Amino acid sequence: MGIAGEGASDALPCAFAPRAFSGAQHPxxxxxxxxxRGIYASPSHRCYDGGMxxxxxxxxxxxxxxxxxxxxxxxxxxxxxxxGKRVAVIERSHVVGGARINWGTIPSKTLRESALxxxxxxxxxxxxxxxxxxxxxxxxxxxxxxxxxVQRELELANDALDRYNVEVRRGHxxxxxxHAVAIDPLDGxxxxxxxxxxxxxxxxxxxxxxxxxxxxxxxxxxxxxxxxVPRLPRSLIVLGAGVVGIEYASIFxxxxxxxxxxxxxxxxxxxxxxxxxxxxxxxxxxxGIDIFHDDRHETIEVEPGNPPRVRCLTKRGLxxxxxxxxxxxxxxxxxxxxxxxTIGLVPNHYGLxxxxxxxxxxxxxxxxxxxxxxxxxxxxxxxxQGRQAIRHAFALPGPLPSTELLPFAIYSIPEVSxxxxxxxxxxxxxxAFVAGRGSYEMNPRGQILGDTDGxxxxxxxxxxxxxxxxxxxxxxxxxLIHIGQAWLRSQATAAQIAETLFNYPTLSDLYRHAANQAVxxxxxLGR
Numbered sequence: 001m002g003i004a005g006e007g008a009s010d011a012l013p014c015a016f017a018p019r020a021f022s023g024a025q026h027p028x029x030x031x032x033x034x035x036x037r038g039i040y041a042s043p044s045h046r047c048y049d050g051g052m053x054x055x056x057x058x059x060x061x062x063x064x065x066x067x068x069x070x071x072x073x074x075x076x077x078x079x080x081x082x083x084g085k086r087v088a089v090i091e092r093s094h095v096v097g098g099a100r101i102n103w104g105t106i107p108s109k110t111l112r113e114s115a116l117x118x119x120x121x122x123x124x125x126x127x128x129x130x131x132x133x134x135x136x137x138x139x140x141x142x143x144x145x146x147x148x149x150v151q152r153e154l155e156l157a158n159d160a161l162d163r164y165n166v167e168v169r170r171g172h173x174x175x176x177x178x179h180a181v182a183i184d185p186l187d188g189x190x191x192x193x194x195x196x197x198x199x200x201x202x203x204x205x206x207x208x209x210x211x212x213x214x215x216x217x218x219x220x221x222x223x224x225x226x227x228x229v230p231r232l233p234r235s236l237i238v239l240g241a242g243v244v245g246i247e248y249a250s251i252f253x254x255x256x257x258x259x260x261x262x263x264x265x266x267x268x269x270x271x272x273x274x275x276x277x278x279x280x281x282x283x284x285x286x287x288g289i290d291i292f293h294d295d296r297h298e299t300i301e302v303e304p305g306n307p308p309r310v311r312c313l314t315k316r317g318l319x320x321x322x323x324x325x326x327x328x329x330x331x332x333x334x335x336x337x338x339x340x341x342t343i344g345l346v347p348n349h350y351g352l353x354x355x356x357x358x359x360x361x362x363x364x365x366x367x368x369x370x371x372x373x374x375x376x377x378x379x380x381x382x383x384x385q386g387r388q389a390i391r392h393a394f395a396l397p398g399p400l401p402s403t404e405l406l407p408f409a410i411y412s413i414p415e416v417s418x419x420x421x422x423x424x425x426x427x428x429x430x431x432a433f434v435a436g437r438g439s440y441e442m443n444p445r446g447q448i449l450g451d452t453d454g455x456x457x458x459x460x461x462x463x464x465x466x467x468x469x470x471x472x473x474x475x476x477x478x479x480l481i482h483i484g485q486a487w488l489r490s491q492a493t494a495a496q497i498a499e500t501l502f503n504y505p506t507l508s509d510l511y512r513h514a515a516n517q518a519v520x521x522x523x524x525l526g527r
Contacts, residue, residue, distance in 0.1 A: 070098020072370030436518030
């Protein structure tokens with residue numbers, strides 16, 4: 001299989017093939033924020049200056065003003081609108097959805113599925129069946145499905161906002177008072193001011209972009225621009241081995257790129273269970289990914305050529321060279337130019353805002369949710385935070401679920417997911433425990449899938465056998481973890497899980513095997 005480099009077309013086709021519209025003329029006008037990726041509005045989609053719901057009125061006072069329409073802002077706005085509140089959302093992008101839909105969660109996971117498909121064709125060959133891939137695959141080939149999915153998600157987001165009469169105003173919002181927000185038009189026109197009883201800050205975050213890194217969106221990239229690269233490089237340096245770095249490193253390695261990853265920390269993903277990390281690291285290295293720890297860049301230069309080369313000198317003296325470099329060391333909260341000083345709010349060094357358990361800032365009527373408040377900065381928790389903030393603001397009935405016991409997933413190849421305590425955390429707490437493990441290699445579904453390296457690990461208290469944590473690396477880890485989440489919420493024991501029957505053959509049956517192992521260990525200890 002060849003990966004297209006030189007000669008790959010920069011022009012990306014529309015997400016909708018002509019046949020989708022029975023040969024009709026190209027639908028809608030370009031959504032200007034996404035025109036580089038060929039995304040257009042469908043005939044049924046009402047565009048507001050290129051991809052945003054057109055619901056603006058002349059109103060100047062609202063029950064709720066939401067700054068930002070990513071996952072947290074969108075869910076906060078809809079939760080308030082469902083309760084009969086008048087809601088205005090201010091979005092500075094040409095489209096709603098934030099990083100979740102447009103350049104983060106959904107696009108990267110869609111590309112991952114394409115990479116998995118290519119990987120299955122090239123690695124998991126079936127006896128007697130030959131599958132061939134075209135000699136060259138362009139970036140457009142991989143991103144076509146991503147454009148289709150993103151467009152559909154945009155339609156769903158706009159339809160939801162329209163359905164609940166959420167007013168969407170395009171521009172940059174900034175506080176002019178505790179209850180007042182000015183909207184600066186992006187075209188430089190006259191600012192308008194609106195007021196609100198409750199204000200929700202949901203402006204998200206952006207990749208950290210140090211001044212000494214020569215970002216150019218072609219050869220030196222960040223996580224916002226990597227999916228817009230005009231051509232697939234043949235080699236890639238990834239600076240940063242956090243969640244984003246590991247996801248992209250494994251995806252591009254599965255697509256056949258030579259990947260080198262530099263971790264600023266002395267060990268990979270220190271918040272994960274170390275046994276799970278050991279499996280992940282082994283599989284990343286098996287894909288040819290070189291991993292260097294406790295290092296960072298000293299200089300980065302782009303050398304002219306056909307194609308150009310990126311040279312990176314690290315603090316420890318490594319001299320790395322590749323066709324592209326992806327910088328993903330941290331993210332900063334989007335709090336610049338929000339007028340926060342006007343209302344006495346001061347973000348920290350990373351641009352993040354401090355909130356209490358109800359997501360209130362120092363002003364009781366001003367809430368902050370999502371990436372702008374930092375950890376865990378997941379789409380799932382951001383949505384929950386947006387809903388919870390509105391429920392608290394208006395004393396609405398409904399669940400107020402804790403986001404402390406939450407599932408966490410890394411969409412690398414292979415996937416990693418966990419919930420609850422790690423073995424290191426249990427040891428530190430001084431709790432006696434036993435561990436049970438379910439090996440994909442011993443599971444028939446794992447063998448069918450060709451995943452014989454995966455592992456499911458559960459931790460149980462030695463006294464009583466109550467479940468404390470679930471950790472998975474392997475196929476469908478991000479889906480399997482929710483079974484563990486249900487067990488944790490119900491405070492299940494090893495014996496109860498061991499007695500549960502699952503469909504056969506399934507990866508879910510790994511829970512039973514792991515629990516049986518733990519039960520046997522508890523018996524050996526006389527518990």
